[in-house]
Amino acid sequence: MAHQVNNIDFRRHLDRSFWSVTLVLAVISVILVVLIAIWPINGTLAVAATSDYGIDALFKFMLFVATPIFVFVNGYVVYFARRYKHRSDEPADAVGIPLYGVVPLEIWWTVIPVFLMVVLGVWSAVTLFSLYKPQAGALNVEAIGHQWKFELRYPGLKSSFYGDFYLPVNRPVTMNITSADVIHSFWVPQFRVKLDMVPGMVQQLHFTPTEVGSYPLICTEFCGIGHGDMRTTVHVVSQADYAKWFSGTQQKVAQAAAAAGSLNLTAGDAAKGQAVFEQKCSVCHSMAAFAQKKVGPGLQNILSDPAHPKLVDGSAATPESVAHIIQNGYSGDIGVMPNAQANGLSSSDVSNLVAYLKSQSK
Amino acid sequence: MSTDTIEILRRADKPIHPAPESFIKKYIFSVDHKVVGIQYFIVSGLMILLSGLFAEAIRVQLTGPHNTFLTPQQFDEAFTFHGTLMVWFGAIPLVTGAFGNFVMPLQIGARDVAFPWLNMFSFWTFPPAVLILLSSLAFGAPNAGWTEYPPVSLQAGVGIVFWTTAVFTVGIGATLTALNFLTTVIKMRAPGMTFTRMPLFVWASAVTAVLSLVATTALASALGSLFLSHVFNVPFYDPTRGGTVVLFQHMFWFYSHPAVYILIIPVFGIVSEIIPTFARKPIFGYKLIAYSTVSIALLSFMVWAHHMFTSGLGPWVTMPFMILSMLIAVPTGIKIFSWTATLFGSNLRLTTAMLFVLGFLSTFTIGGITGVMLASVPVDWHEHATYFLVAHIHYVLFGGTLMGVLGGIYYWWPKVTGRLMSEKLGKWHFWLTFIFFNATFLPMHFVGLLGMPRRVAYYDPAFHGLNLFISISAFLLAGAFLLLFANAFWSLKKGPAAGPNPWGARTLEWMISSPPPHYNFKEIPEVYATPYGYGEPLPYSAPYDQVSTTPTY
């Protein structure tokens, strides 16, 4: 192509009007960048763990870079559209200037973005590696995703539990996260961290909660029909409150274990058990064949029908093993069965329920 | 067909295939690229409408934090069908099958694609695939989103088997079309049309064909593994039997990241045609635009794991993917800057097609910016799988692909039908679309950053107000499309005759009558330069140098 840039023609358009618009766009960009700089992100979404600071700063840096690009592209589009709009007094076949390109300009708008992306990339990489650094003296907690509940396990607590949980402020935490069924995700927006809970794999998440408060723990990876409700609360509390919560929970676990030991399974009253069943269990279970599932399986003939294999490693069910499940909950392929504490059962409720289930087994 | 045969056919006066006489040969089992293009347009257009209805159902559910309009099960099916229909059955066939088929052979001065019969076959894989997909609704529909990650996707009924079969089947058509287009661009260009004289839409179609050809095989493996897992219980994704769930994500995204570019690169081509036509000025930086398309395509194969930053790959794996993903912003930025610079010193005609393209420049820039944000792993850890991501993908695919496609529809409609559309109605359509598009998707960024995950039928009541606003905007956005249908009907019934070249454009499709005759070019033109030299004589051999380039609309 022998086309030459007609320099005179093209410079003619770099006039006062062009430069004053450019100046206005620059001023708008600067104002916006300043506003972003003084915008306290943590006023919009609280920051409650150390893992955040790097992330918020990176986010702001990207807004700094993006703002002028956005302002200039849109500003020039609007300005050119108004300035160069075909006028009715021009001939119908009027054309624009024969400008095929300006090489130095094209080099600039290649080189500057490369530079910015490299800066952003290196900064992001440094932050990324810091996120993977374990801290000394960290509290090791296990978080396990289930359809559709988070299970938490603390060192020193014999049984795991579902629902609200507590973390001490200013103590590093290592969350060991995994899943029992499908992929879930562990996200606390105020901590700015998220990792998937992947079955067959344990990932570690390191952070230090820094602000006392209650924050949502949300599953963000689609995990089935209960996904929208799969959330719980994490309470960040003072070291003293944490110790209190921990020993309280320890006691409750011990009491539950003691209650289970003192169960008198022969003295249950099937009629009372039926009343409890209708009130507490029938939301999830029907008194029908195993295959008649609601949330959990049908419970008829639980002590005689081998279709109930989940009970104790596939071995035949006994009143004791049924009691154990009602007492401690169970989570398997079908879903999560809450424990006696979550179902609000006393120990006599448990033995009555076992008697009732026994009476329904032929 | 050997090279020689193609060469002979290209030059021969004899048609590649004679003009069909029966209705069936003419409109149903046609081998004419123009008819195949229109067939693709109709079916994929219907799929987009259907997908839009699913989207509106989603938005109805989300007008309240605990609505009962849909059950969670139905809600999950709705977003699964919305995504699946939009990506594989709507947008991809639209930009390749419809636009590529109709426009590309005309722009290179060819009489048809290289393998016309294969082209017909590609299209006819499409309707059966649609039927298979829709029939899954009756057999335990797939419900884990268009991504269908196992293990959760394997918990669905046999619908997931239908789903994999349907997507696999459209994949066959897409692969064959890619092969066909690539051969066509390489072998069938008019004499004198060197690569650097090709219209930019042709560049885009060729590069897209390479992407489809290479990437679709990875999708096939992903689909095949799901199929085998569900039907034969093969434990690919069962960790208790030695499977690895994340493997699926690698195969899926090795296809689906390039697929994002299969969706947008043809639109870059459309935009690159519309801007010089209405700016009446050469496109700024032709070569840089063409080469940046190629570099985007190359990079697009090296960034798939940016969809998996939370999947547990570890820092040494995610870091290179992060930096390469950021680098894609460079060629993309080059395009946006070059298009904007083309407006400088122009003689601008603000037609509906041009307005959509200007709208595209604005919205696609936002999509590009949020893309860079998501590319940074630490920031992605906060944003991933939230409504921020939903906003990003819709700024890219609606604000980018669909906005550009709408421009393309208004631009080539007179060529396809021979009639003009109403500019007045078109401008209303543009402004309503542009306003309600932003009203729908801009607030999603904030909802996401503040803590709302995607794919949820219920949400924190704190987000009620914003969601209600988003839903109302989404209904109005859908309403705006009625203007497009009204315009199309009006044009087909009463629209004024377009003439061969209503916009005064310079690419080859405008050098022949509208609609083009069976066989396109009576004589194959010779080409002397890029098409974009506004103000200079047309760079084609007689009689194609005699066409008027004065706009007549």
Ligand SMILES: [Cu+2]
């Ligand atoms: Cu979930």
Ligand SMILES: [Cu+2]
């Ligand atoms: Cu991607």
